[in-house]
Amino acid sequence: AQSVTQLDSHVSVSEGTPVLLRCNYSSSYSPSLFWYVQHPNKGLQLLLKYTSAATLVKGINGFEAEFKKSETSFHLTKPSAHMSDAAEYFCVVSDKGNKLVFGAGTILRVKS
C-alpha cells in the first residue's frame, strides 16, 4: 500500500524567506504525487501534481516540488514566503483506483 510521511508537523518562516515542506513517500509502483493546501475552514486546493512526466513540477502561487525517486521524496518549496501562504499543506499519493492517501499535514506559519 502507498503511504506518505510529512516530516514536519509545523514549519515557521519569516515573510520573504524560502519555504521548504518535506515529504517522503512509499510506493510499490510509480506513483502520482500531489501537494494540496487547506486554509482554515476551507476545502483543499491543488498546488501541483507529479504524474511521471518532468521531475521538477511547478505549481500555483510560486510553489514547486521535485520528485526524487532515489530518495523517495517530493519536497515542496517556494523561494519567498508571503503572509497569505499561511495554511496547512498536505502531501498526497494516489493509490490504486482513485484513492488518495494523505500525509498528516504540515502547518505553515509565516511571520511578518
Place this chain on the structure above:
Amino acid sequence: KAGVTQTPRYLIKTRGQQVTLSCSPISGHRSVSWYQQTPGQGLQFLFEYFSETQRNKGNFPGRFSGRQFSNSRSEMNVSTLELGDSALYLCASSLDSSHKGEYGYTFGSGTRLTVV
C-alpha cells in the same frame, strides 16, 4: 466553470440520527470520492463512485454508505450517528478513474457535521 458543490455546508445532528450529504461534481466529471477529515485521524478515504458504481471503499463501518446518480451527483449517508462521526466531509471530483490521478482531483469546500 462551476466547481465541486457540497451541501449543506454545516449540519448539527443528534446521536442516533442519520444524515445525508450531497456532492455535485464538476460538469463532465464522472468520478466522485468522499473523505472524512478529523483532527485525530486526518484525511481518510471513505469510498469512490464512478458511473454509478462503487469502485473502491475505505475502512469505515457499514453505517457509512453512498450512491451516485446518472448525472454523477453523489450522496453519502451516515446512519446511527455517533459522536466520533463529527468531522469535515469532503468530496473530490475527477474526470475519470482509470489512471493514477493524472486527471487530478478537485475538492469541494466540505460539509461540517457536528454530532451532539
